[in-house]
Amino acid sequence: MSTEYPLTAFSKMETPFYYYDMKLLRETLHTALHEASAYEGFHVHYAVKANFNPQILATVNECGIGADCVSGGEVKAAIEAGIPAEKIVFAGVGKTDREIAYSLDAGIFCFNVESVPEIEAIERLASERGTVAQIAIRVNPNVAAHTHANITTGLAENKFGINHEQLVDVIKKVQELKHLNLIGLHFHIGSQILVMDDFKELCNRVNDIQDMIEEEHGMVLPHINVGGGLGIDYDNPDDSPIPAFADYFATYAKYLKLRKGQQLHFELGRSLVGQCGSLIARVTYVKHGSCKRFVILDAGMNDLVRPAMYGATHKIENISSCKPCEIYDVVGPVCESSDVFSKNVELPQTERGDFIAIRSAGAYGEAMAFGYNCRALPKGFCFE
Numbered sequence: 328m329s330t331e332y333p334l335t336a337f338s339k340m341e342t343p344f345y346y347y348d349m350k351l352l353r354e355t356l357h358t359a360l361h362e363a364s365a366y367e368g369f370h371v372h373y374a375v376k377a378n379f380n381p382q383i384l385a386t387v388n389e390c391g392i393g394a395d396c397v398s399g400g401e402v403k404a405a406i407e408a409g410i411p412a413e414k415i416v417f418a419g420v421g422k423t424d425r426e427i428a429y430s431l432d433a434g435i436f437c438f439n440v441e442s443v444p445e446i447e448a449i450e451r452l453a454s455e456r457g458t459v460a461q462i463a464i465r466v467n468p469n470v471a472a473h474t475h476a477n478i479t480t481g482l483a484e485n486k487f488g489i490n491h492e493q494l495v496d497v498i499k500k501v502q503e504l505k506h507l508n509l510i511g512l513h514f515h516i517g518s519q520i521l522v523m524d525d526f527k528e529l530c531n532r533v534n535d536i537q538d539m540i541e542e543e544h545g546m547v548l549p550h551i552n553v554g555g556g557l558g559i560d561y562d563n564p565d566d567s568p569i570p571a572f573a574d575y576f577a578t579y580a581k582y583l584k585l586r587k588g589q590q591l592h593f594e595l596g597r598s599l600v601g602q603c604g605s606l607i608a609r610v611t612y613v614k615h616g617s618c619k620r621f622v623i624l625d626a627g628m629n630d631l632v633r634p635a636m637y638g639a640t641h642k643i644e645n646i647s648s649c650k651p652c653e654i655y656d657v658v659g660p661v662c663e664s665s666d667v668f669s670k671n672v673e674l675p676q677t678e679r680g681d682f683i684a685i686r687s688a689g690a691y692g693e694a695m696a697f698g699y700n701c702r703a704l705p706k707g708f709c710f711e
């Protein structure tokens with residue numbers, strides 16, 4: 328056990344809850360900014376969908392980091408946390424008229440557009456307001472990231488972005504529209520990527536696309552946004568609490584051919600907030616089955632869905648016990664067989680009431696627990 332948890336404070340708290348080590352968060356944010364600042368024109372933004380806890384957003388803002396949002400609700404959460412509108416970008420395949428109108432009125436920096444009908448919708452809403460929207464085209468680079476199939480986003484078969492074969496026509500179309508100002512290209516190949524070659528491959532694709540745009544349209548766009556995706560060490564959070572930002576930015580500095588004056592933007596989510604969070608639960612029961620011992624927590628898949636949804640693994644610790652270890656399956660109380668956090672975990676002998684920490688839960692933990700992407704929950708209406 329190397330993370331020091333305030334157990335006395337915990338003993339008065341209702342479980343489950345998310346615990347955030349704000350010192351580690353600040354250190355992580357500062358390290359990312361510091362490593363990026365080694366290169367001219369590199370800018371770090373925070374992907375709000377990883378965690379929209381208001382205090383986390385406020386801390387991100389204190390460091391001067393802007394926001395990458397994927398819904399109108401996230402744009403609103405970012406603005407409410409004090410992040411200036413001119414530091415907010417908005418991506419997502421399904422932006423509604425309401426979300427676009429709200430973001431235009433708020434005066435956000437840029438819409439990362441993902442389809443022709445969306446381009447038409449933004450043009451119409453901007454025209455109604457007598458304003459010009461800044462847009463970047465999200466290009467699907469057809470790069471396979473070495474990560475879980477559910478969190479790769481940059482393949483031709485994925486729903487995200489505009490395929491590069493269609494790009495020339497889409498740029499022509501945008502140039503005809505009076506209320507759109509094309510300022511950049513946007514990419515995002517997936518999440519929890521630890522293989523730097525995947526980012527190198529993205530750089531090569533971006534270079535080809537930039538060459539093509541120069542040839543076809545004779546233009547250089549001022550902004551390139553390469554999204555996020557840098558992974559964290561879920562197995563050994565204490566060995567690498569701060570991700571390898573230096574290697575990550577160095578990869579882009581080495582392989583991406585920026586044009587003169589071009590600004591390079593990053594949208595990091597998981598790597599900024601993942602390691603600072605733990606889900607803290609109490610043990611409700613320890614159950615001895617015929618071939619297994621189960622630790623049954625008062626936290627379930629609805630509190631942290633990543634294991635059930637992606638088969639993700641988080642390090643699990645008993646932070647109350649120092650007894651000799653035994654092997655357990657750590658499960659939640661929800662009536663679903665997939666409500667399992669981890670099987671065959673070695674834990675100190677565990678008892679009812681012990682505190683369990685599920686580590687590396689700062690990203691896609693609390694945010695996915697309800698209203699993911701700051702979306703409103705659907706209401707139920709009863710008809711006869």
Ligand SMILES: *Cc1c(COP(=O)(O)O)cnc(C)c1O
Nearest residue numbers: 374418518555556594595596597
């Ligand atoms: C989710 C997302 C990110 C952040 O991804 P991480 O893997 O958490 O860094 C960045 N950009 C876009 C467009 C996203 O959808």
